[in-house]
Amino acid sequence: MSHVTKREWRRFTPRERAVRYGVYLATAVAFSAALRSIEVVPEFLRDTPAQVADLLVRMWPVDWGFLVSTVTVAMVETIHIATLGTLATLLIAFPLGVLAARNIVASPAVRFAAKLCLVASRSVNSLVWALFFVAVFGPGALAGTVAITFRSIGFVGKLLGEALEEVAPGPVEAIVAVGAPWRSVFLKGYWPQVKPAFLSMALLRWDINVRESSVLGLVGAGGIGLVLDSAINVFQWRAVAAVLVAIAIVVLLAEVTVTFLRKRII
Amino acid sequence: MGGVTLEVQDLTKCYTADRPVLRGVSLRLDSEGITIVIGPSGAGKSTLLRCINRLVEPTSGRILFQGTDLVTLRGQMLRERRRRIGMVFQEFNLVERLSVIENLLSGRLGYVSPWRAWLRKFPETDIVRAFELLDQLGLSEFAAKRADALSGGQRQRVGIGRALMQEPELLLADEPTSSLDPKTSVEIMETMASLARQRHIPVMVNMHDVNLAKRFADRIVGMTEGRVVFDGKADDLTTDELSTIYGGEEWMR
Amino acid sequence: MDALSRRAAGRTARPATWGARARWLLEVYGARLLAVAVVGYAVYAASTLGFTPARFWRGLEHGGTFLTRLFPPDFASRWSDIQHDMLESLEIAILASVFGIAASLPLGLLAARNLMPAYVTWPVRLFISVSRSFHPVIVGILFVKAIGFGPLAGVLTLAVASVGFIGKLFTEAIEEISLKQVEAVRATGASFLNVLIFSVLPQVTARFVGFSMYQLDSNLRNSTILGIVGAGGIGGTLLAAFQRFDYEIVCAIVLVMIGLIMMGEILSEQIRKLFQ
Numbered sequence: 001m002s003h004v005t006k007r008e009w010r011r012f013t014p015r016e017r018a019v020r021y022g023v024y025l026a027t028a029v030a031f032s033a034a035l036r037s038i039e040v041v042p043e044f045l046r047d048t049p050a051q052v053a054d055l056l057v058r059m060w061p062v063d064w065g066f067l068v069s070t071v072t073v074a075m076v077e078t079i080h081i082a083t084l085g086t087l088a089t090l091l092i093a094f095p096l097g098v099l100a101a102r103n104i105v106a107s108p109a110v111r112f113a114a115k116l117c118l119v120a121s122r123s124v125n126s127l128v129w130a131l132f133f134v135a136v137f138g139p140g141a142l143a144g145t146v147a148i149t150f151r152s153i154g155f156v157g158k159l160l161g162e163a164l165e166e167v168a169p170g171p172v173e174a175i176v177a178v179g180a181p182w183r184s185v186f187l188k189g190y191w192p193q194v195k196p197a198f199l200s201m202a203l204l205r206w207d208i209n210v211r212e213s214s215v216l217g218l219v220g221a222g223g224i225g226l227v228l229d230s231a232i233n234v235f236q237w238r239a240v241a242a243v244l245v246a247i248a249i250v251v252l253l254a255e256v257t258v259t260f261l262r263k264r265i266i
Numbered sequence: 267m268g269g270v271t272l273e274v275q276d277l278t279k280c281y282t283a284d285r286p287v288l289r290g291v292s293l294r295l296d297s298e299g300i301t302i303v304i305g306p307s308g309a310g311k312s313t314l315l316r317c318i319n320r321l322v323e324p325t326s327g328r329i330l331f332q333g334t335d336l337v338t339l340r341g342q343m344l345r346e347r348r349r350r351i352g353m354v355f356q357e358f359n360l361v362e363r364l365s366v367i368e369n370l371l372s373g374r375l376g377y378v379s380p381w382r383a384w385l386r387k388f389p390e391t392d393i394v395r396a397f398e399l400l401d402q403l404g405l406s407e408f409a410a411k412r413a414d415a416l417s418g419g420q421r422q423r424v425g426i427g428r429a430l431m432q433e434p435e436l437l438l439a440d441e442p443t444s445s446l447d448p449k450t451s452v453e454i455m456e457t458m459a460s461l462a463r464q465r466h467i468p469v470m471v472n473m474h475d476v477n478l479a480k481r482f483a484d485r486i487v488g489m490t491e492g493r494v495v496f497d498g499k500a501d502d503l504t505t506d507e508l509s510t511i512y513g514g515e516e517w518m519r
Numbered sequence: 520m521d522a523l524s525r526r527a528a529g530r531t532a533r534p535a536t537w538g539a540r541a542r543w544l545l546e547v548y549g550a551r552l553l554a555v556a557v558v559g560y561a562v563y564a565a566s567t568l569g570f571t572p573a574r575f576w577r578g579l580e581h582g583g584t585f586l587t588r589l590f591p592p593d594f595a596s597r598w599s600d601i602q603h604d605m606l607e608s609l610e611i612a613i614l615a616s617v618f619g620i621a622a623s624l625p626l627g628l629l630a631a632r633n634l635m636p637a638y639v640t641w642p643v644r645l646f647i648s649v650s651r652s653f654h655p656v657i658v659g660i661l662f663v664k665a666i667g668f669g670p671l672a673g674v675l676t677l678a679v680a681s682v683g684f685i686g687k688l689f690t691e692a693i694e695e696i697s698l699k700q701v702e703a704v705r706a707t708g709a710s711f712l713n714v715l716i717f718s719v720l721p722q723v724t725a726r727f728v729g730f731s732m733y734q735l736d737s738n739l740r741n742s743t744i745l746g747i748v749g750a751g752g753i754g755g756t757l758l759a760a761f762q763r764f765d766y767e768i769v770c771a772i773v774l775v776m777i778g779l780i781m782m783g784e785i786l787s788e789q790i791r792k793l794f795q
Binding site: 009011 | 393
Binding site for chain 1: 557560561564565567568569570574575578581582585606607609610611613614617652653654656657660661662664665666667669670671674675740741743744747748757758761766773776777780781790793
């Protein structure tokens with residue numbers, strides 16, 4: 001019988017396979033541990049579809065009158081919170097992002113400090129920031145706007161810093177070589193290369209902030225959240241439905257606006 | 267040996283009602299040999315090939331492959347016949363993120379269950395055959411490389427290998443050399459011709475390079491405007507015939 | 520165009536018609552107009568919302584005192600509560616992510632218009648769309664009201680949010696694949712599932728893992744605050760501490776939350792790199 005040399009083919013190297021199995025195993029362990037220790041009453045789980053359906057039924061038909069009278073005003077306030085917050089973010093995140101960039105700032109201490117601020121900013125949820133600022137400024141839209149700002153700084157600043165670090169050195173060196181002042185180096189060398197990314201990130205963050213602003217009122221920081229909270233607390237489900245419809249419409253409009261602006265500006 | 271592998275009867279294909287791409291094409295393909303279909307763009311060569319393995323749906327006509335009319339098949343039955351027809355594509359159509367060996371083995375996908383495909387547990391005989399083919403194609407050192415790391419000619423060789431892994435009874439090639447430079451085109455045709463002859467598989471190729479066709483074809487089929495206007499040996503292809511197929515003589519000088 | 524060339528262009532070509540003149544004005548002075556518009560809007564919105572400089576300064580003063588009340592963070596007094604609730608948040612995030620990611624794979628495929636017929640893609644796309652319309656906190660409230668307080672509401676909320684996020688991006692990725700590769704695998708006589716496994720999935724797996732890891736990170740963040748509306752986890756503890764004015768405990772909780780979220784960021788980055 002002829003002898004055929006068996007040729008081996010393995011899809012992953014032994015090390016790759018070990019690591020992949022490690023991840024799968026860890027996931028399985030985490031999953032089963034979480035499943036066992038979480039305090040969920042099985043009866044509630046079984047009841048879920050019926051209960052959800054019941055709630056949805058109570059929301060129909062939508063209370064349009066409520067929409068027009070109360071919701072629209074609050075929704076406009078929500079948009080203001082999101083927009084002002086994003087604008088303020090751009091003002092603050094810009095210098096912080098620049099300070100965090102390896103190729104612009106030499107001192108590691110300064111960069112670390114800037115990066116720390118950015119990480120802290122985005123590790124705290126905007127709702128938690130809102131809790132803080134309601135305690136500081138009192139309830140209302142001011143707390144909400146500042147909360148949005150503080151949360152967004154980390155997001156925009158980090159992306160700006162990364163974009164700056166990826167800038168092609170050539171055009172920058174050329175401008176430095178002719179002895180231009182630093183302002184020009186930045187404006188003509190760095191800025192044109194990061195401008196599209198920066199604007200894109202700003203628009204994206206505004207879009208996210210519109211959605212975030214809609215819930216800040218739940219902790220008293222202004223916007224539609226307050227209206228929603230009140231309606232839920234008195235079980236006015238049809239009014240709640242009106243609020244949800246308004247939020248959905250505004251979120252959709254924001255997305256459309258962002259897509260439109262993206263094409264025109266970038 | 268004798269026996270007809272493929273018989274196309276009166277095949278018609280219309281994409282829109284008033285513009286048929288194929289007008290009643292009839293052909294017989296015998297057991298072995300290389301048949302090359304030539305003709306200008308829009309003549310329907312590619313459509314003809316793709317109707318045979320039903321990547322394109324014929325409007326009417328019959329396609330008898332080893333006695334069964336392919337046009338009437340669907341689902342599992344169609345896939346079973348498709349397994350026996352290998353195809354090589356103009357743009358190679360390899361799965362770029364997968365390795366060369368995985369691309370070869372994908373020729374056997376008609377024979378493995380989804381679970382085995384997911385885990386890449388192909389039968390041992392398939393893997394052995396894949397490595398042998400790699401040797402014959404001169405690509406042994408590329409076995410574990412990603413398909414998009416290869417050059418055009420190398421990719422087409424993998425494409426030929428994939429088709430041959432199916433152990434087909436018919437090999438179709440849709441403009442296999444149109445994306446390659448002249449030297450590589452000849453190499454690819456030589457590879458395809460020798461491997462197919464070795465395995466006694468009839469080959470049907472379409473291309474628009476007439477000289478390349480004359481060099482490799484046992485039989486040439488000329489098409490124009492959805493009709494077969496020439497069917498014979500390469501030597502019988504005179505300039506008159508060519509101008510019937512392509513129109514005009516300027517390009518022949 | 521920078522300022523110099525813009526002015527040069529303006530001087531040499533002054534267009535005649537009104538429409539063209541308006542466009543020219545916009546191009547030359549566009550950036551400055553935009554700046555004015557932005558500042559104008561900011562002032563208008565601020566006044567609508569009732570921001571006065573006085574209020575702002577008062578707030579800053581108050582903020583100063585507030586900051587001192589945060590420190591030193593008090594980890595000790597309610598440590599067992601904090602530990603238990605933090606763990607619960609983690610569990611919510613893990614379970615929601617596993618369920619969400621697992622569901623997004625088939626749902627994303629079913630919603631792809633280049634793979635499935637319209638009567639399949641339409642309802643699935645609708646479901647995915649609705650799932651991502653609302654902030655998880657809002658969805659959380661609704662689930663709490665429907666099925667009661669506790670982590671179950673949290674898990675369902677984030678699972679739904681995960682499907683909405685991953686599902687949409689995954690479907691977009693699938694609709695961008697090269698169909699030539701799919702055609703070739705079909706031609707070998709492979710079954711539908713085999714075609715998916717060997718020609719569709721290899722093109723999109725890396726991105727699917729990327730989206731999933733992003734969502735894992737997002738779920739971890741959201742699980743910490745869902746408790747504020749009663750859906751389980753550390754959020755409830757945090758809210759209670761705020762309402763009791765126990766600011767040192769608040770500080771401790773927030774620091775623990777930051778620690779968890781930062782770890783989550785690192786972990787998801789690592790896994791994403793692994794599955795490239």
